[in-house]
Amino acid sequence: MEIEDVTKSIEIVNGEKLYLVDIEKSQVIDGVRIGGEDTFELLLKMKDFVKNHEGFSLALFRCKIGTTRWVWVACILYRINNMWQRVQIENIVCEYCGWNGKSTNPTVPSLYDTVKDRQNALNSAWNQPEVNCPICEKKLMRRAIWVQCDRSKSF
Numbered sequence: 001m002e003i004e005d006v007t008k009s010i011e012i013v014n015g016e017k018l019y020l021v022d023i024e025k026s027q028v029i030d031g032v033r034i035g036g037e038d039t040f041e042l043l044l045k046m047k048d049f050v051k052n053h054e055g056f057s058l059a060l061f062r063c064k065i066g067t068t069r070w071v072w073v074a075c076i077l078y079r080i081n082n083m084w085q086r087v088q089i090e091n092i093v094c095e096y097c098g099w100n101g102k103s104t105n106p107t108v109p110s111l112y113d114t115v116k117d118r119q120n121a122l123n124s125a126w127n128q129p130e131v132n133c134p135i136c137e138k139k140l141m142r143r144a145i146w147v148q149c150d151r152s153k154s155f
């Protein structure tokens with residue numbers, strides 16, 4: 001399997017080349033593995049999330065481990081203000097009304113481990129507009145730029 005076979009588009013995000021992909025089964029792309037067994041399971045979960053929620057995309061980038069080994073690392077991107085923002089999917093509970101659901105947090109430092117200008121990427125992540133609890137509209141305990149608004153699921 002070659003990266004071109006699964007790539008929908010190539011985007012430069014935080015100065016880094018990301019392949020926006022549609023992954024099926026292959027764990028080896030261009031002769032480079034996608035993480036380990038756990039990682040691939042996580043990747044399938046990420047893929048499901050992206051498929052079921054509008055505005056998200058799954059991306060891969062090549063990352064060097066040690067001096068000779070490469071792996072593909074996956075991340076989730078969210079389209080905001082005409083740009084792609086790296087996000088971490090989190091399960092969040094509102095401490096005021098008890099609402100719980102999925103949210104996306106762009107301010108997790110490990111999202112930018114491979115980015116050259118990490119501080120700049122983190123600063124702009126913190127500048128993304130924050131969203132509040134979808135039910136009581138109070139501030140959430142963790143940073144979120146998107147929350148799941150499917151009322152039927154929580155109520």
Ligand SMILES: [Zn+2]
Pocket residue numbers: 094095096097098099133134135136137138
């Ligand atoms: Zn709430």
